Amino acid sequence: xxxxxxxxxxxxxxGNIVNSNAQFLAEQCAALGFDMYYQVTVxxxxxxxxxxxxxxxxRSELVILTGxxxxxxxxxxxxxxxxxMGVKLAEDAHTREHLKRFFDNHILxxxxxxxxxxxxxxxxxxxLDNGNGMAPGLILEREGKTAILLPGPPGExxxxxxxxxxxxxxxxxxxxxxxRMVKICGVGESQVxxxxxxxIHSQTNPTIAxxxxxxxxxxxxxxxxxxxxxxxxxxxxxxxxxxxxxxxAVFATEEHVTLEMAVVELLxxxxxxxxxxxxxxxxxxxxxxxxxxxxxxxFMEGMVTYSNEAKMRLLGxxxxxxxxxxxxxxxxxxxxxxxGAERSGTDVCVAITGLAGPGGGTDRKPVGLVFMACSLxxxxxxxxxxxxxxxxxxxxxxxxxxxxxxxxxxxxxx
Amino acid sequence: xxxxxxxxxxxxxxGNIVNSNAQFLAEQCAALGFDMYYQVTVxxxxxxxxxxxxxxxxRSELVILTGxxxxxxxxxxxxxxxxxMGVKLAEDAHTREHLKRFFDNHILxxxxxxxxxxxxxxxxxxxLDNGNGMAPGLILEREGKTAILLPGPPGExxxxxxxxxxxxxxxxxxxxxxxRMVKICGVGESQVxxxxxxxIHSQTNPTIAxxxxxxxxxxxxxxxxxxxxxxxxxxxxxxxxxxxxxxxAVFATEEHVTLEMAVVELLxxxxxxxxxxxxxxxxxxxxxxxxxxxxxxxFMEGMVTYSNEAKMRLLGxxxxxxxxxxxxxxxxxxxxxxxGAERSGTDVCVAITGLAGPGGGTDRKPVGLVFMACSLxxxxxxxxxxxxxxxxxxxxxxxxxxxxxxxxxxxxxx
Numbered sequence: 001x002x003x004x005x006x007x008x009x010x011x012x013x014x015g016n017i018v019n020s021n022a023q024f025l026a027e028q029c030a031a032l033g034f035d036m037y038y039q040v041t042v043x044x045x046x047x048x049x050x051x052x053x054x055x056x057x058x059r060s061e062l063v064i065l066t067g068x069x070x071x072x073x074x075x076x077x078x079x080x081x082x083x084x085m086g087v088k089l090a091e092d093a094h095t096r097e098h099l100k101r102f103f104d105n106h107i108l109x110x111x112x113x114x115x116x117x118x119x120x121x122x123x124x125x126x127x128l129d130n131g132n133g134m135a136p137g138l139i140l141e142r143e144g145k146t147a148i149l150l151p152g153p154p155g156e157x158x159x160x161x162x163x164x165x166x167x168x169x170x171x172x173x174x175x176x177x178x179x180r181m182v183k184i185c186g187v188g189e190s191q192v193x194x195x196x197x198x199x200i201h202s203q204t205n206p207t208i209a210x211x212x213x214x215x216x217x218x219x220x221x222x223x224x225x226x227x228x229x230x231x232x233x234x235x236x237x238x239x240x241x242x243x244x245x246x247x248x249a250v251f252a253t254e255e256h257v258t259l260e261m262a263v264v265e266l267l268x269x270x271x272x273x274x275x276x277x278x279x280x281x282x283x284x285x286x287x288x289x290x291x292x293x294x295x296x297x298x299f300m301e302g303m304v305t306y307s308n309e310a311k312m313r314l315l316g317x318x319x320x321x322x323x324x325x326x327x328x329x330x331x332x333x334x335x336x337x338x339x340g341a342e343r344s345g346t347d348v349c350v351a352i353t354g355l356a357g358p359g360g361g362t363d364r365k366p367v368g369l370v371f372m373a374c375s376l377x378x379x380x381x382x383x384x385x386x387x388x389x390x391x392x393x394x395x396x397x398x399x400x401x402x403x404x405x406x407x408x409x410x411x412x413x414x
Numbered sequence: 415x416x417x418x419x420x421x422x423x424x425x426x427x428x429g430n431i432v433n434s435n436a437q438f439l440a441e442q443c444a445a446l447g448f449d450m451y452y453q454v455t456v457x458x459x460x461x462x463x464x465x466x467x468x469x470x471x472x473r474s475e476l477v478i479l480t481g482x483x484x485x486x487x488x489x490x491x492x493x494x495x496x497x498x499m500g501v502k503l504a505e506d507a508h509t510r511e512h513l514k515r516f517f518d519n520h521i522l523x524x525x526x527x528x529x530x531x532x533x534x535x536x537x538x539x540x541x542l543d544n545g546n547g548m549a550p551g552l553i554l555e556r557e558g559k560t561a562i563l564l565p566g567p568p569g570e571x572x573x574x575x576x577x578x579x580x581x582x583x584x585x586x587x588x589x590x591x592x593x594r595m596v597k598i599c600g601v602g603e604s605q606v607x608x609x610x611x612x613x614i615h616s617q618t619n620p621t622i623a624x625x626x627x628x629x630x631x632x633x634x635x636x637x638x639x640x641x642x643x644x645x646x647x648x649x650x651x652x653x654x655x656x657x658x659x660x661x662x663a664v665f666a667t668e669e670h671v672t673l674e675m676a677v678v679e680l681l682x683x684x685x686x687x688x689x690x691x692x693x694x695x696x697x698x699x700x701x702x703x704x705x706x707x708x709x710x711x712x713f714m715e716g717m718v719t720y721s722n723e724a725k726m727r728l729l730g731x732x733x734x735x736x737x738x739x740x741x742x743x744x745x746x747x748x749x750x751x752x753x754g755a756e757r758s759g760t761d762v763c764v765a766i767t768g769l770a771g772p773g774g775g776t777d778r779k780p781v782g783l784v785f786m787a788c789s790l791x792x793x794x795x796x797x798x799x800x801x802x803x804x805x806x807x808x809x810x811x812x813x814x815x816x817x818x819x820x821x822x823x824x825x826x827x828x
Binding site for chain 1 (some may be wrong): 696716
């Protein structure tokens with residue numbers, strides 16, 4: 001099936017907001033196995049919107065429209081789409097009731113008359129109740145074409161898509177579709193692709209799609225079958241094959257699991273506590289771990305020792321070490337990790353020291369040079385990295401690699 | 415002038431990445447006073463790309479294309495655009511030389527032959543050297559229409575646009591356009607709009623556009639005049655008026671200045687050093703400060719005291735305080751800030767303790783309750799916040815408000 005996205009909103013054309021809905025819906029459509037050739041953004045203008053919808057319906061089987069479903073005069077998506085598809089609008093009693101409940105719950109003293117505009121829906125449309133806002137979503141089918149209209153706020157759109165649209169689309173597919181995510185850290189994108197070349201080249205069902213992120217590559221495996229069990233049976237051997245090729249570089253096979261969640265989970269399993277000792281990452285590793293609800297079970301404390309004085313006082317790094325080898329050195333990283341673990345009384349401590357730039361680099365120690373060390377009950381592992389990119393990029397890569405170092409070292413020695 | 419964006423890349427259609435370029439360019443075009451009616455995303459497909467370019471050139475005066483300028487066979491933007499505009503490609507000696515230098519600098523042992531494809535440019539095109547990558551940007555003019563081709567990676571596109579494209583576009587405008595940014599922290603979006611209602615309603619030249627971010631509202635003031643001085647003269651009184659209405663809530667009037675930069679700058683000016691003592695933000699405040707190149711002049715160290723034990727040992731919070739008032743309390747925040755400043759020997763310490771959720775909330779202390787304290791040479795200020803949103807949102811708001819607290823307290827007492 002070919003799918004096309006139309007994002008409606010002058011705020012997108014003015015650059016006030018990033019179009020995260022397009023990314024979300026595009027990824028969902030890809031997971032459903034749809035082909036997408038176009039995404040269009042258009043403002044709150046009836047004529048231009050209608051023309052864009054007509055073009056889309058002419059070249060794509062499924063058109064997903066977002067935004068412009070609200071109560072104001074600017075909100076014209078439903079009207080333009082209904083006209084483009086030759087359908088009339090009529091008030092829907094169920095939606096009027098739903099809206100009334102929403103207003104009651106939100107103790108709106110006065111309901112502006114134009115709010116009832118949201119209760120009028122194209123005839124024959126399937127109404128999708130909005131559990132997180134006012135405007136309902138809509139599914140319209142006509143002459144072999146489908147239009148799905150969704151509210152613009154991501155907090156309304158995402159649950160509506162996942163809970164109502166996704167199952168509806170899945171049901172209409174002749175075949176069941178199952179998709180699994182494999183998340184990899186420590187292997188670059190091109191190397192991942194090299195290692196999967198034979199599988200990618202021979203792919204038809206299941207398919208493999210790669211998504212490169214900072215210091216992380218995600219693989220989405222998607223299989224079709226006559227039913228869910230058949231699709232899952234197709235994915236299982238591919239998943240096993242990929243896991244065996246990448247081994248411990250695979251940190252998750254679930255869509256929602258992040259690297260920091262994998263680290264927290266692993267430490268919980270092994271009954272280990274941890275701390276951080278950060279210089280160039282300046283607290284990013286700690287902040288990432290605290291992202292995980294429940295991190296307090298394993299993460300005790302973090303030291304951001306940006307100055308040499310703090311490295312000595314808080315972590316017990318020796319003055320001589322700093323003088324002889326410098327703050328950015330294998331030796332300093334090691335003492336930071338050992339000192340951090342000792343001072344905090346945690347089982348694990350990961351330390352990061354490096355040159356994030358833009359200034360401060362030398363020939364011998366260029367910007368991008370980062371040392372990190374992990375200590376686990378006294379056993380240590382040190383890594384040296386040469387990252388590319390700007391300050392932000394170098395720090396972000398350092399953070400990810402540090403989390404991964406904890407994961408690998410605990411798996412090896414824990 | 416009407417402007418249109420065409421983003422090229424299958425990775426956008428697959429949802430692998432968010433289209434942040436579209437937001438950036440749309441905002442820049444709005445700042446230039448251009449009208450944008452359409453944004454289109456299309457894949458690396460020659461036929462579809464050429465059709466999309468032709469449609470865009472038919473309805474918009476300026477078309478900005480991003481992506482698809484690289485060396486691979488998939489990169490077809492330049493070819494499709496040149497054909498759509500009826501121009502031939504020819505090798506450009508300057509660009510070949512520029513590429514050669516790039517390869518030399520990056521010590522590429524083998525230069526794949528297809529890399530030289532990037533040296534071929536449409537005849538008559540203005541070449542924009544790429545200071546951060548390989549593929550040059552291009553400006554093509556033909557029959558009253560302009561196409562600007564930019565490389566896809568934001569780290570290449572953004573500096574190229576700001577340093578080369580922006581001045582080129584400004585020079586061609588009959589009127590001079592001057593735009594200033596006013597960045598506000600501590601006043602919500604709707605309140606900002608209320609406070610500016612009279613100015614917004616009467617706006618024609620200069621105009622005011624609002625951009626809401628997390629705990630921050632940006633205002634872009636744009637004026638047109640016969641020359642730069644005339645436009646600036648129009649902006650100056652509006653800027654003064656807005657500054658007087660918002661007072662210290664304005665932390666920057668320069669586009670590139672972030673809140674953390676304003677804090678670091680202020681501390682530098684006053685000759686003050688600082689440290690952080692974080693609980694629920696888990697190192698985010700420290701990490702944000704370290705974002706600023708040169709933060710090491712003022713930021714000495716950070717303590718992430720996630721456990722109560724760490725709050726006592728690293729910051730000297732009294733056990734009694736934790737028992738009587740709890741970790742999330744005004745009293746604990748105060749002791750964290752005072753203890754942090756004392757232990758680290760810094761002039762300023764900001765402390766944050768709160769409930770980021772999703773678990774752990776009670777009726778008396780609900781999720782979203784955050785206390786923060788700032789100590790400045792013994793003088794302290796404590797704030798209590800009730801933030802809304804999920805864990806991430808609560809932590810992000812806490813981080814911003816903590817940075818702002820440092821700024822305000824140093825201005826008041828420093």
